Amino acid sequence: MTEQLTPDDVLRLRMRALGLTADSWAAVPAGQAGPAEQAGATEAGSGTNESTGTGTGTDRVCADRGTGAERITAVARRMLAVQGQDWRSSRWALGVRAPGSRVDDVLExxxxxxxxxxxxxxxxxxxxxxxxxxWMQAATNHRVLAGAPKRREFLGMSDAALDRLVETSLAAIDATPGLDRDALAAAWTDAGIEWQSAWRYHVVWWLCQNGLATFGPIGAGGEPQLVRAEGWIETPRQLDGDAALAELATRYAIGRGPVRDKDFAWWTGLTVREARVGIEAAAEAGALVRAEALDAAGDPVRGVAGALWVDPELLGSVSDRGDLPEWSLLTAFDEHLLGYTERAVQLDPEHFDRIVPGRNGMFLATVVHRGRVVGTWKRARTKHGGLEVTPFPGSRIDAAALAPLNTVAAEFHGVPPGEVTVAQA
Structure with a gap:
């Protein structure tokens, strides 16, 4: 019988999958755990799903075990991908899911x-x-690389110019233990290349998107530096075709909870057809199971919109009515919202413009009450630190209740916590 999930069920399961409840677990794909992670694994479970390569049971590692770097890695493996264009925010997105960690653990x-x-x-x-x-890039590159020639045409960059920039970039990267963007651009100038400022992002993206380079070691400025992907990544996994799509679907659902096929398609950038191929392959392997969404009145949601796909181990905990955390402070671009297209159980749609002002794609940091977004926050720009909170109209936010969370976030970043102030809604 297909499990029926109320909106409250979906919210609880999503929070648990996202690593935002006390009983959340970080999943480590089989064969990828280091010695410390393997030693800390539970004895329950049956190992690896042979079709997807995704770990279950013995490969699940609690995010409060091991060294700080191991705990951060366990979270990253559970989430598979954490939005990272805002460097500071991405570090806290990992840290908030690994209690007791510090920003240095992420850097490590x-x-x-x-x-x-x-x-x-x-x-x-x-x-x-x-x-x-x-393998993720191999499975999704056809969707993003197709538009690159038109982008270069807009930038006024010829294919010959790109080839020379790539050749010069790789030579410069190979000559250093890690290269930042400014040093990369300086190498172009030293090579006598006439380049435009708008070209730099495209070239860096091209190098990374094609798996030639990646951002790895942390430089003197505190941010990851460019290195050769092939030399830096020591044990790359090999997946392709339907197996890669199934792995994407499985790992996505493990770290997001109940999801729809359109959520998966959007998150990966794949077509809905490709997303369904991955989901169906994962379901055939037993890595995902289908559930049925109920609306607020308890009636089934009809058609494709009512189909939810869930990690069976997570679905098995649906009867556990464990409390959601009373309050959470989540960073900008957190997967709590960015992991889905259908996010009404976490955020009232009428407040979306308050999270993304002007709908410009820049998601603000959020204050979450029992799984639902009720306001935004930002760090005060003073030497004493502090948190400035803006509640949504009709929402009441308790500054005193947020004070301990503010202290935890400040300790993670190594900054003064300051006071929590709640602005007029």
């Missing part, structure tokens, strides 16, 4: 070659487990 995970920052899909920067970036 990069230094240990466990995670990288690159473009796995959708033409968007993400933080990804190092072993997964290659």
């Amino acid at each position: 995970a990069f230094a240990q070659r466990r995670i990288v920052r690159s473009w796995p899909m959708r033409g968007t920067v993400h933080v990804v487990p190092a072993e997964d970036i290659g």
Whole structure:
């Protein structure tokens, strides 16, 4: 019998899958855990699904075990990809899911070659487990690379210019342990290349999107630097075809909870048809199961819109009515919202413009009450720090209740916590 999920069920399961409840677990794909992760794994479960390569049971590692870098890596593997265009925000997106971690643990995970920052899909920067970036790009590149020639035409960059820039870039990267964007541009100038400022982002994207380079070790400026992907990533996984699509679908649902096929298509940038191929392959392997969405009145949601796909282990916990966290402070671009196209259980649609002012694609950091977004926050720009909170109309936010969370976030980043102030709605 197909499980029927109420909106409250979907919210609870999503929060658990997202690593935002006390009983959340970080999943480590089989064969990819380091010695410390393997030692900390639970004894329950049956190992690897042979069709997808996705770990179950013995490959699930609690995000509060191991070293800080191992805990951050466990979160990254559970989430598969965390939106990363805002460098500071991406670090907290990992840290908030690994209690007790610090920003240095994230930097160490990069230094240990466990995670990288690159473009796995959708033409968007993400933080990804190092072993997964290659096969993810191979599965999704056809959707993003097709538009590159038109983009270069707009930029006034010829194919010959791109070839020379790539050749010069790789030579410069090979000559250093890590190269930042400014040093890369300086190498172009030293090589006598006449380039335009608008070209730099495209070239860096092209290098990373094609798996020639990736952002790995942390430089003196505190951000990841460009390295050769082939030399930096020590144990890349090899997946292609339907197996890669099935792995994408499985890992996406493990880290997001109940999802629809259109959610998966949007998140990966794949077509809906391709998304369904991946979901169907994962379902045939038993890695995903179908559930039926109920509306607020308890009636089934008809048609394709009512079909939800869920990790069976997560679905097995649907009867666990464990409490959602009373309050959460989530970063800008957090997967709590960015992981879905259908996010009404987490955010009242009428407040979307307050999260993305002007609908410009820039998601603000959010205050979450029992799984639902009720306001936004930002760090005060003063030497004493502090949190400035703006509630949605009709929402009441308790500054005192947020104070401990503010302290945790400040300790993670190594900044003064300051006071929490709640603005007029």
